[in-house]
Amino acid sequence: MSALRRLLLDYGLLPQQFLRLDAELFALLEKVAAAQQRSVHDVAVDALYTAVYAAYAQVGNDRRWQELTPRQQQVAALVCLGYTNEAIARQLVISVNTVRSHVRHVLDKYAVASKAELRIILSAWDFESWYDRVE
Structure with missing residues (x-):
């Protein structure tokens, strides 16, 4: 993360959509992004979307099972x-x-x-x- 971005984050000047990630997870995102030749942001957004969608689908599956x-x-x-x-x-x-x-x-x-x-x-x-x- 750039020094400017960290400064803006620390002062609350960036949108609330940002997530704080631990160093290990961020390093993993960087490796995936480099391997796919994509930005860390794009990889993170795709991964989050996939995880949230899967969790939402699971909630639906649980509800259907109960029916x-x-x-x-x-x-x-x-x-x-x-x-x-x-x-x-x-x-x-x-x-x-x-x-x-x-x-x-x-x-x-x-x-x-x-x-x-x-x-x-x-x-x-x-x-x-x-x-x-x-x-």
Whole structure:
């Protein structure tokens, strides 16, 4: 950070949009910016946008999950674990048609077109604990 910018920041003469970063994070931003031949500001703005958007999307995913029925949650968890509709039906002792219906409702609530898209959206979630709930 330039001496002028630091002086302006210290006296509150720069817009409030600036963030104070620790030295380690700023050094990392500088390395990324240099590697991408971009300004530190542009890299920081892009990184912040990506992080905030991901957090906002996660809030939406959490809300959608709570809107699912317990059975829909079980089906969604098993879908994310890679189970086929037939395997889900056997596991939950329900018909394949019922599984298909639950899958359609889950996909609709998440506004996705396929089970693969659902797996991508929820890929950060750990569904292994759901296995115990459905056995």
